[in-house]
Amino acid sequence: MAILAQNRAVGTGTGGDKTPPVPAVRRFFRANAFGYALIAPQLIGFAIFGLVTTVQSIWLSLNSINALSGVTTFVGLENYVNLITGDRFPLVFTNTVFFVAAFSLLNIAVAMGIALLLNNRLRGVNIFRAAVFIPALVTMVAWALVSRFILQPEGLLDFLVSFTGAEETPWLRSRWLTLTVIIFVQLTKNVGINVLLCLAGLQAVDRELLEAAETDGAGWWARFRHVTIPQVSPTLFMVFLLTVVASFKVFEVILILTNGGPGYETNVLSFMIYDEAFRRHDFGEASALAVILLLMIIVVSSVLWAIRKKLVYAEND
């Protein structure tokens, strides 16, 4: 409290009254040194490795780059114009929006659903907790490789589906179905982490409040809606935000399952960056894509951040 009070004092003090400048500066440092010292390592590290390289990426996006010869020519916005007027970008952009929206919503719903199931005091519940979490221990590369065996034509899934008498399905060869399959593969691999986080949130829910509500005759849904949800909402929001941001970066699973194909039908922005940079050696266009992707992520996260007070109960900031 004392620090906060001083802070405010300094805050108004620098607002320009009669205080002599030197003591004000000294007072300012005395009040803030501890805070800056704590933040410094993180901020300096981020400035060097994040800000500087991002600025460089923006610069690269304004250049035509021959990666092999190292020749760089300034071309202004040409990379952006080429991208946006090209016929691949609209497709990839739509795919990205679909992937991010569907993946994030589905992920949070599934994570919360499983966490609720696991939150019951059942015998052997630890085994189920482990089961859900185990895929998260496998690297994405390995998970995608195994999934490919299961999903390929005449793979395990086709075999299982054949018992229902259904025709073989091109799991990895049709746009929306395949994007959904990719979402499923990515989700089963990673949702365990979110389940754990949700579970932690659920276990922190005030049991007395729940029992009081039950005594008052509130049903399962009412208790969930009016007691549980408000209390876990900060956790849920955090998990959702992290998932949204992460879903923009999906990569290995697309590389291994479809390679973005057929054509560009299952390509998303993060994969197209890789494609442009490392397959086509066009670092200029790749950087332009990276900037576009960065802007998208910033816009979406800012919107979520801005409306968090409406979503989150008890955000006491």
Add this chain to the structure above:
Amino acid sequence: MTKRRTTPRVRIGRGVNYLTLIVISCVFLGPILWMVLGSVKSDAEILSYPPTLFPSEFKWSNYAQVFELQPFARQFFNSVFVMALVCALTVIVSACAGYAFARVKPLGSSILFLVLLSATFIPPEATIVPLFQLVTSLGWIDTYYPLVIITVFLHSAPIATFILRQAYLGLPKELGESARLDGASDLRIFLTIYTPLVRPSLAAVVVLAGWHSWSQYLEPLIYLRDTEMFTVPLALTQFYDPFAGPMWGIQMAATTLSVLPVLILFLFAQRHVISGLTAGAVKS
């Protein structure tokens, strides 16, 4: 949840609960089981249709091959080593920053926080070329510095700071104020009063950071050169013969080997991980 007679309704509910959990577990464990079984099959059997569940002939040589083709034990250790460093550094850096953003709030901290938060937005593919130039000029190629330091500052610590800020925010201000009246220093309040109370979030941070480091692929690919230095995800993609193509069985054996120790560790530590995540989270 005191002792109460189980009514039929509760029992049915419990049955449905179990059934759902079993089905879900199958979805999650199926591919793992498929992988473990595949690790002792021949490549031909892995690809056969209709698929076989159990190998007609156990091909244990897949496992021996893993160690013959790659220094896999060393590579596994490399991953663990990098992961441990990432976890430790993430906790230190993000606890400091998270606390400062939540409780100390030096002038301009809310803007700085937003700047920092933007770090989580930068996709790793986006800055790989400038980053690579930086890493080269620092002489960090084929070392673990970029895998630890860049991962922490760009990826794990910003998210961790965000999580820990929320955690510190959730604690009552009065704790620090009363300690201050007792003459405790800023640093002591931070380390001994508040930080023990955010243990569950610290556990979450460790899990997230470790998990992120464990599955990194593109960065090790770009920064490491010597197979002795490779990490597990990179090693897994090296079981590929230019003339024979992917060595499926060996790859699955390697994947199984990479999962088992972590799995055993998790099963032993699961109680601690879960309770760590939840202990003390109950607000007084």
Add this chain to the structure above:
Amino acid sequence: MRRRIIGATALVATAALVAGCAGPSGSSGGEGSSGEPVELRFLLWATNPDQLALFDELGEEFVAENDDVSKVTFESVTLSDLNTLLPTWLASNSPPDASWLPVESSIEYMNADALVDLNPTLKDVEGYDYDDLADRMQEPWRDGDAQFGVPFSNGPLIMYYNKDLFDQSGLEDPSAAVEAGTWDWDLLREDLQKISADSGKTGLIFDAFEFKNWVRMLPLIRAYGGTPWDENGEECLMDSSEMEAAYSALHEMVYDEKITPRPGQQADFWGGGAATTIAYLGSNGLLADVDFEYGVVPTPAGPGGAGQHVGQSAMVAYSAGKHTDAAARLVAYLTNPESMRKLSAYYPPSRTSLLNAETMEESAPVLDAAQLEPILTAVLENGTFTPVAPNNAETTAALNAALDQFVYGEDADIPAALQQVCAAIQPTLGG
């Protein structure tokens, strides 16, 4: 305060930018002034321990003979990783000193001045016997007098077959058909349909094709007389009638006759899951472990004649490397008559003195000279290398994507689809 922070950040950013951009134009070439021995890095995509051991051995010999080099490190990555890493490293001005490079990349790297002209070094080294290098194989790497790479591996794509499956269906052995001069795609497809019907196994696997690596389709394309673009790499010829015939044949084999895997389907020849596969000669070592009777033949002929596709890789040195002179000498050492003879145990060589069935037999321990003779004949008479595009990386990516999108689907209209393919890749070609 805030302004100062932003100012400082901008300053750091600018400094880093200047440093970063100054990079590529900076030091390149030269041995440096000091006499300190240097270390060389050589990048390749071998995974076989024996092959790597041979390279290490040759590297040590080179170090022993050259006082200014203290060490040669051979780093192995997969070919696709190599294609990812090289441009990144070159863009960051820190390439390896030398590497293997597939012929597809030759013009692109040469045009970018990324490679060292080896000609002076090769001619200067005693006992190198420059004239022994087979001219036809050097062609892609030469520009006038300059030579930017020395091919060390010239592997033909050949057909391996499972003799047991042919016998079980009562079919003539393919090598007999080769001798009789009737070995063509029509015959093969008839045979494979019978084998598939009888055994339920896959007929033909185009090794490593997977509907994303069009180069592996070249045996079929060449047999129909097709070529993806004109000789100068300027005009797309994917929509020619020859290409139409070749891709129609592929489409029929996949969807009508069902003798070759569908997109996304994986299959394995070496474990006995298929009747035939088209793979590089270098794959023959895998035959040692198979438990069926096998044989090898040249890939079938077609309306365009007997097209024998040959893949090629060369050793190159990078002009952005820090020790270009030592790197050039290393490449010369690794391709001198003595080294290439040793390497020919694994890689079909490019020296006239080594181009015979006996040397090839050495490189194919599982096969005998009689089996290899027809293949060598096919290579020498009809061998054609991979077509090279001036912007190989971009053209290849666009071509693979367009084929996948328009041509490989079950309901594709091949002639129209191939026109779409041309529309997609024409902008990437040189014209």
